Amino acid sequence: MHRKLFKWTYFYLVSGMFIPFNIIMLPLIKLLYATGLNSYVGLILGYVFYGLPANVFLTVGYLHSVPRELEESAVIDGATVWQTFWRVIFPLMKPINATITIFTMLNAWNDFMLPMLLIRDKSLMTLPLIQYAFQGQYNTDYGLAFASYLMALLPAVIFFLFAQRWIVSGLVSGAVKS
Template identity: 50%
Template sequence: MSAETQTPGRTNWWLTGLMIFLSLSILVPLYLVVVTALKTPDQLTGAGFDLPSPVTFGNFGEAWRLTDFPRSALNSALITVGAVTLTLLTNSMVAYAIARNMHKKLFKGLFYYFIAALFVPFPILMLTVAKLTAQLNLDNQVGLVLLYVVFGLSFNVFVFVAYIHSIPRELEEAAIVDGANTWTVFWKVIFPLLRPMNATVGIITCVWAWNDFMLPLIILSDPRAATLPLQQYVFQSQFSTNFTVAFASYLLAMVPLLLVYVLAQRWVISGVTRGAIK
């Protein structure tokens, strides 16, 4: 039976089964994290699917204390906000310059150069980056923010350029006729239209900077500047892992990201809707 003759409202069981499987791949691990965070170490037996009896909320207090949660969360927040802000401001400008000058060999070569950088594994650069940041006195939070901006440039330019190509040039030409220069055209015309893509890039950068463990580990030299992922490493030792307190700490660290994601998701929907109305 062809797609045109199918009965309206007929259920696609293959697609439904796939969606159920993908949902379970997220919900089951999340369930295990929650129930483990509410258990005592003595209750961690079997597969771990049993509900906690009794429920223990003391793991969250212990996680708060061991990770010095207020300070480490503030460190992560400062780095994340700095990385997201600089990424959106600088990467969008670079992408705009490339997108509107793709007919020139220099800008076209830069575009392919950034794309090629996506295929360079980070471990190859890791030791060099650590040595250079130490020599430049950037083994701190400022250096970490700059690295997130630089390392995210390749992917962000790729997605920004594709989106900018969909923006009609007539909008820029009309602004130029009214006396606007290139700087004004970007900030007054192009950047507001990039809101859906800014939200997307912002979410990706936020999740990366907040959850990243490797870059803070090799860059930060001051223990007082440690981020949440670094502090959470205290739950692991050579012979054992404190799963109950560790999972409670992971849930605490997940709350700010969930709030950011819900807010940014609304921006994406709002931006797409405004674009459709225009």
């Protein structure tokens, strides 16, 4: 029963990956405006719900690579289900959590379409929307535009360099069969 429910829930969540943003864009914007969430809160909710299918897909795929013997040995040692998860499984999930964090951060950092459709207040505009102002209909200030692009790139690069060690450790964790 639980396995069947898990499979159904998994396929339901992952099926969201097959729906392009262009299809759900207008209903999502109408819903967020109707509920008064045309601010950062609505933007965050949009990123969470649209990024959830890919994150679930990556996490479940990674958890299938964790040996079941680790869970069984924790149960034999007397650990509860929650203790097994928090003390055995969750520490092993650092690489996939870092990967998901990087993908989600880069998606939110570089997104242009959702903030452009959702945010109307100039004081709430995100960095890509502000950078869009450097491109006029008849002229573009390339010096200012490229300086802002470089400044916008720095936090993403620094964040990636900080989280890189967990990704690399996750890539080589299953490289050698023991």
